[in-house]
Amino acid sequence: MGIKSYIAKHYAAFLVNRSKKAVLHPNEAQQKVFDELIEKARNTKFGRDHKFHLIADYQSFKNQVPLREYEGFKPYIDAMMNEEENVLWPGFPIYICKTSGTTSGAKYIPISKESISNHINSAKLALLYYINSTGKSDFVSGKMIFLQGSPLLDVKGKIKLGRLSGIVANHVPSYLQKNRLPSMETNCIEDWETKVDKIVEETKTEDLRLISGIPSWVQMYFERLLKSTEASDIKSIFPKFSLFVYGGVNFEPYRPVFQKLIGDIIPSVETYPASEGFIAFQDEQNSEGLLLVVNDGIFYEFIPTNEYGSEDPTRLNLSQVELNVNYAIVLNTNAGLWGYVIGDTVKFVSKEPYRIVVSGRIKHFTSAFGEHVIGEEVEKALKMGMQKQGGSIKEFHVAPQIKPTEGLPFHEWLIEFEEYPNDLNAFAKEIEHALQNQNPYYKDLVTGKVLRPLVISELHKEAFMKTMKSKGKLGGQNKIPRLANDRQFAQDLEKYKK
Missing domain, CATH: 3.30.300 (GMP Synthetase; Chain A, domain 3)
Incomplete structure (x- = not known):
């Protein structure tokens, strides 16, 4: 066992144990998040418009804050894009995350200095939980590849604007920088096919042990890697490849293809990141569902999907959910999103601890x-x-x-x-x-x-x-x-x- 691997095990044990208080007392953790969010945003434009000073509990919050999809936030987002401060959250967001796919075109989601830690810490915890539960940490001693968007950000006045994966790429801890692939130069290539070909050239002789990305694009990388090297499978190129981290889609349809491409069954960790916040991650290899992140700046609400779109749908907090019911997930965050319907549907498969599976999209x-x-x-x-x-x-x-x-x-x-x-x-x-x-x-x-x-x-x-x-x-x-x-x-x- 290398020194990095040894340190990683002890570090994982320490941070996982520290996080268990919230896992064991999730409703108390959610109440604390709720109170902090309301107090902090009381004097923002949104807080004044929705009379946050009258909010004393969850019921009064529902009375004051209606549900919204992205279009309902556009006046506030537009104000921020015009560099107005204290709109949805105190001060000014450190980033605006650009993501695609609404009737009004691109979405612009604020990321505050408080909420960026949710993205970074939750991604880190996903790996630490894996190390702690399996005892496997050798991957930290080798190279890790992250197939992601360009870390180059557009700057418009005070606004730094980019894709989520590109924004997060600017916050990789210094102790991982030497292990991280591809190079910054390659990562900044915008054309995806050119980028993948360059990644293949950069990585094919490296000691690659962890790969992270959306399955469809990782598959494309694997196929081009095999074509370039004329190898029979990925494991013959990277014999110490030992962990695949993914999110964004259900991996099951890809699993047989990946096993054939890799030439082995590789452990995987599923994550549930969104531009609006890092919501959940797989905490155990043999348990169904993803552990909900309950103590890091997101207060959750849930709407039964059969009521979504009705005039007065039921809004539930975490303590009120039931198992095996499809819910539209609603976020209230320390980036200033309130009653925000992100469009995903989830189903709880466990309440001790709270674990979810992503069951679909409201509009898909x-x-x-x-x-x-x-x-x-x-x-x-x-x-x-x-x-x-x-x-x-x-x-x-x-x-x-x-x-x-x-x-x-x-x-x-x-x-x-x-x-x-x-x-x-x-x-x-x-x-x-x-x-x-x-x-x-x-x-x-x-x-x-x-x-x-x-x-x-x-x-x-x-x-x-x-x-x-x-x-x-x-x-x-x-x-x-x-x-x-x-x-x-x-x-x-x-x-x-x-």
Whole structure:
């Protein structure tokens, strides 16, 4: 065991034990966060507009602060972009995080000097929990690669503006700098394909032990690495590769492909970072779900998804949630977001401690006929199909086909296969069966002859990569939409059908 590995184990034990107080007393931790947030923001523009001086408890908070999606915050965000201070949080944000994807275009999310520590500390804790629970710390003695956005920030007056992963890249602790790859020069390359090729050249002879990134882009790196080196698998290039850290999407559809590319089963740590805050991370290898970060500047609320969008939806704090219910997650943060609906849906799988799984997106579903098929159901059905019929999938997208040229409407599954299943028709039937078992509304529509069973459309290789590239969304934090309630993304994939 190297000196770094030895120190890491003791450091992990110390910080994990220190964090356990909040884990064991989560509701008290959330109350403390709530009180601190309200007190600190009392005299901001938002605090005055919403009479924070009248807020004494959670009920009065709900009375004063309505739920908002991003568009509802735009007047406040615009004021900050015009360099007005004390708008959502005291002072001025140290960064504005630019992220994509609303009806009004790009989103601009403030990051304060208090909230940046939530992103850094929670990411660090995810690794320390892994070390503490497994006793494995050798990865700290080798190189670590982070596939992320450019750390170069735009500066407009007082505003430093960039992507979340690029912002966080500027806060890597000094003791990790020598271990970190790629180089700053390579990390600053904007074109993703050029960047990945340069990363391959920089890393292929290194002692790489940890890799972090969104699975689809890590897969692209692996494939180009194998092509460049003509190696049989990743493990033969990096024999001490021992940990994969990921977030942003469900890893299960990628798992068979990764095992084949790597040539081994590598331990992984799942994280749940968002531009608005670092929400949860995997604290144990053999437990379902991600540990909710309850004591670091975020006060959580939860709305039952079947009520979201209604005139007066139920708003629950952490102490009021139930297991196995889908909730829209709502954040109140020390960057000045209040009653903010980030768009994700989660489900609690444990309350001692509070652990969640990300079950989908509020607006990423297929429900053209009232069936409301969500990401969790689709991914489980896909996993069942692969277990029964083999095969592996590079990417997929599900969209409704409302007006087919003939026959009943159906759900179209546009799939780019890595390896074909034994029998494609049987594979489709397994997915259909699993989906009907999970979603009774969908089952009723099929058995009632409103819909016909799903249809799989095979796509040529690199269909998704080429489509994302055509949209200027290749690499970084950009994620491929797995479900849609329209055919906009499906239409872009049409040209790649076999």
